Amino acid sequence: MKDYIQHHEWKIIEPSFDPAVNLVSESLFSIGNGKFGQRANFEERYSGETLQGSYVAGVYYPDPTRVGWWKNGYPDYFAKVINSTNWIGINVEVEGEELDLATSQVKEFSRELDMQSGILTRRFVAQLPSGKQVAVEAVRFTSIVDTDNGAIRYTVTPLNFSGTVTLTPYLDLDVKNSDANYDDKFWLPIAHQASAGQAFLSGETKKTGFHLGVAMSYELTLDGQPLTAEPTITDKPMWVGNTISQAVEQGQALTLYKYAALISSLNANNDAIEATALASVAAAKQKGFDTLAAEHSNAWAEKWQEADIQIDGDTAAQQGIRFNIFHMNQTYTGEDARLNIGPKGFTGEKYGGVTYWDTEAYGLPFYLKTADPSVARQLLVYRHQHLENAIKNAEKLGFKDGAALYPMVTINGEECHNEWEITFEEIHRNGAIAFAIYNYVNHTGDTAYLAEYGLEVLIGISRFWSQRVQWSKRRNGYVMLGVTGPNEYENNVNNNWYTNKIARWTLEYTQQALDTVAQQDPARYDAILAKTQFNSKEDEVAAWVDISKNIVLPVDDETGVFIQHDGFMDKELVPMGDIPAAEYPIHQHWSWDRILRSCYIKQADVLQGIYLFEDEFDTETIKRNYDFYEPMTVHESSLSPCIHSVLASRLGYEELAYKFYLRTSRLDLDDYNNDTEDGLHITSMAGTWMAVVEGFGGARVKNGVLSLRPFIPAQWQGYAFKITFAGVPIKVSVANGAVTVENRGDKPLVFKLFGQCQNLAAGDSLRHIL
Incomplete structure (x- = not known):
């Protein structure tokens, strides 16, 4: 960790010249x-x-x-x-x-x-x-x-x-x-x-x-x-x-x-x-x-x-969030559907500057709530433009009949990553793209997107999942073998919980999307069925229903937690606090063999799934899994702390939520992972925004309705953020023991605040005592 950048609310300031950190500064000041x-x-x-x-x-x-x-x-x-x-x-x-x-x-x-x-x-x-x-x-x-x-x-x-x-x-x-x-x-x-x-x-x-x-x-x-x-x-x-x-x-x-x-x-x-x-x-x-x-x-x-987040009483936190928002906005504008968000943006060359699943899982939520819906839509159109190449990518691996495997790394729709444990096995990226379609429609109400672009993509992805699973007589269910989940410190595992979970969800959501398009645009529905040769709808959907009902999602009998993958519970389950400080980050100090055999988790894996599908779990289930997996997570991916911060906020772990927020917001400013010199972590910067808006602000969209449940970290005197939902710009302020919600648009907003339905007229505000 480095600490040479001065804290300032609006500026990034390097007060002296040190050649030893010049590469880091070249990234920070891009x-x-x-x-x-x-x-x-x-x-x-x-x-x-x-x-x-x-x-x-x-x-x-x-x-x-x-x-x-x-x-x-x-x-x-x-x-x-x-x-x-x-x-x-x-x-x-x-x-x-x-x-x-x-x-x-x-x-x-x-x-x-x-x-x-x-x-x-x-x-x-x-x-x-x-x-x-x-x-x-x-x-x-x-x-x-x-x-x-x-x-x-x-x-x-x-x-x-x-x-x-x-x-x-x-x-x-x-x-x-x-x-x-x-x-x-x-x-x-x-x-x-x-x-x-x-x-x-x-x-x-x-x-x-x-x-x-x-x-x-x-x-x-x-x-x-x-x-x-x-x-x-x-x-x-x-x-x-x-x-x-x-x-x-x-x-x-x-x-x-x-x-x-x-x-x-x-x-x-x-x-x-x-x-x-x-x-x-x-x-x-x-x-x-x-x-x-x-x-x-x-x-x-x-x-x-439109995009600023104001934090009172904590200059380091204020500087961090503005730094992240600044780089997100100078990296992608949504004006050209041929472009996407590189993990390093315009700040360096690592990762090739091309598109990963980071865009859908982290970048899209930021643009959904801070920009015109057309910006997020362009990110999805980008993937639709690459559907034919996704089908070809799947064909290269032996899949058929229009199954689509979106690439782990791409700039033109072709897979261009060449580490086998990621290229062939980190297939959960397909699920992130499907979830992004749902996320966009859920936030904007733009169901026409399904007919125009989204349904074709969902059919291709669902066909892939239905061919990727196989029936296990021993398990009496469908299994998915030889995958790598979000935790890249475990490769070639069987039944990664997150991958199986998002595959099942995709199959179910695609069925809903078929029904939606059939009802709203029958002519386009028929055209999609013809184009995708989806002529045996009953047979395909019946297979999807069977897989959804019977895919393996194991739960540990002793602890009650979702098992990250087969064999995880056989590991020596030791908290990361037992690792000597001199051995961090472990990827720079340990052999790969040792890492793979350890219980240590690079980034949220089971918890990534709980974050996405939070509504399906009660608080006790979320807490049980968080308490089990968080102590073994070393956060050596830039994408990890933000998810842990959001879930910590959900559970009332306020100190932990703040700790992870500060880490993700200042990841590059303080060079936490000793890798800022080769470029900034642009997509994880969107996660910083999520940690405030979804974490501290408790913002969720459930069944097309915005829900807010804010709290204020003890280190802050107040904070405020602006988001747009269903075309209505709003401002949420938390200070002086109260939450104020302002409708800044020209039409009414129906939303929930701490579970209570509210109807806020255009131009009005509502104050709620905490």
């Missing part, structure tokens, strides 16, 4: 706008340890699979959202001496991300080896208004000398991914051109053929007055730039405004990319840095109006 993003690399050259990263949504490379031995069904590649053109670069020389914080003496340093405005600022004073000192202020943002544009204001001020300062703004496509399987570079040059004041560079990805064009333009001022300088031009296939030298007096501020436009072939025809990029960067320059920044900040203010 910025993006849903279309592209940038790690917090320095603009000037830095020869120390760094992970240069600029990422464009949807642009990927199929990196050939690298495994020790091949198995039938292995995907040929691991898809990666790849590092692209370095558009932020500004090399700096002072009297011919290069500015490099790795070789300079850093006298002062601060880095600040203002989450309220979405603007990143870095200030430092550096003493070069010659003794010359310069002050630098670098301000940048990726516009969420003009989403093709990024802008930088870079100011150099000589402090103890007068002399020549040389600035070189440039674009560099000669980049690589740190995680390339064979150390390949993924870009081929297409076009390049540089002239005084601007430059353009374009490239094409190998194999996938994506085109990306990046244009830059700049302007200079000296003490605020415009400068005209004749640059030296560099025009190479992978590197273009201008070099400008300027005499600067001691104390004068030389400022370079750099504007960039990034245009990919996802958003423009290949032959129009150059013209589009140059026109976009010219328009950005015409607006000017201050106007672009003001529009960007105003747009962030509007986002915060």
Whole structure:
């Protein structure tokens, strides 16, 4: 755990420069706008340890699979959202001496991300080896208004000398991914051109053929007055730039405004990319840095109006939740159904930047309640677009008749993960997608989605489950063998409770969806039956009913808990508190063999199922399972603490709920798992929001009705959150011994508060004494 980020309600502040944590800081201070993003690399050259990263949504490379031995069904590649053109670069020389914080003496340093405005600022004073000192202020943002544009204001001020300062703004496509399987570079040059004041560079990805064009333009001022300088031009296939030298007096501020436009072939025809990029960067320059920044900040203010969570009396908790909300909103906007949420977003390369089950299980609930329903709908449409590939993925493994297995890892619908215990066995991801459809319909009332898209997906997934189970004469029931549940510290197990549970639920929900569509849209229903060849409805549904009634979901006779999987109770059941502190995290200190034989749980497994299907269990059942499994959970997945926090809140374990909330909210800020350097845990950030709204706020949607049951952690003086339900925006405030619910919409809201039905007119509020 690291603790060097200052606590502040709205800002992430690094008060000094420590090269040992620079990679962590590059992740923490990353910025993006849903279309592209940038790690917090320095603009000037830095020869120390760094992970240069600029990422464009949807642009990927199929990196050939690298495994020790091949198995039938292995995907040929691991898809990666790849590092692209370095558009932020500004090399700096002072009297011919290069500015490099790795070789300079850093006298002062601060880095600040203002989450309220979405603007990143870095200030430092550096003493070069010659003794010359310069002050630098670098301000940048990726516009969420003009989403093709990024802008930088870079100011150099000589402090103890007068002399020549040389600035070189440039674009560099000669980049690589740190995680390339064979150390390949993924870009081929297409076009390049540089002239005084601007430059353009374009490239094409190998194999996938994506085109990306990046244009830059700049302007200079000296003490605020415009400068005209004749640059030296560099025009190479992978590197273009201008070099400008300027005499600067001691104390004068030389400022370079750099504007960039990034245009990919996802958003423009290949032959129009150059013209589009140059026109976009010219328009950005015409607006000017201050106007672009003001529009960007105003747009962030509007986002915060709807998505903010306010916490009084606990700055660390307040900073944590805003940090998580900020990154969720700059990672995904829902404007393009071809895009999804990478586990690292635009902050790093681990996990390839592609889609996991995290999206449906963690990301979707956040967008359901904080954004227009169309945003969550787009996430589901993304999966429908990939249904045919999900069917092909299943066929590769021997399934048939339209059975669909959605990939564990994908960017285009094809499976691209190549660890057998996950690729072939972590099949519960199918259930997460089915549950997401239910979750969306339950929250929005948009049953038309089932007819338009959802039912086809549910049929494919249910067909998979019906073929994946097998009858056990010994158990007198259906079993599911050779799976990996959410707990990846146990592989190739039989009858994982969570997997069996969500499979049964999916089969039951698909039957309900069939009936709903048949009643509401008979013509579309007939079309779906024909398309899916669901002509023997009675036979298929009869099989699903039989499986649902007879699938094995074992309960331990002695403890009364749901058995995580066959054989779990044969393990030595020792609480995690018995592990020496020096051996955490165990995945970095123990052999894999030892981990697999242990009882230790990476993340919520049985408890994940209880979280999803809470209504099916009484409080005593939830408590019994929580008390049994939580002490053995080591939380070495970023997705784990939030689920435990929500359930702890449900059980009245308020201190434990707060502990897990703080851990999930500050997971990256404090680098709990010692892995923030390779990118932030974007999807678990949605879990932080869940811990507040669903945990402390007690928000649930039961049978299409919103229910609230808030309490306030002892560490807080008050808190408030805003959600949208069934098209009605509401605000929930908890403080001074009372709960206040405000209807901020233009239609009435029927909901439950502590189990009592309430009818709140548009514009009205209700206060309830705790």
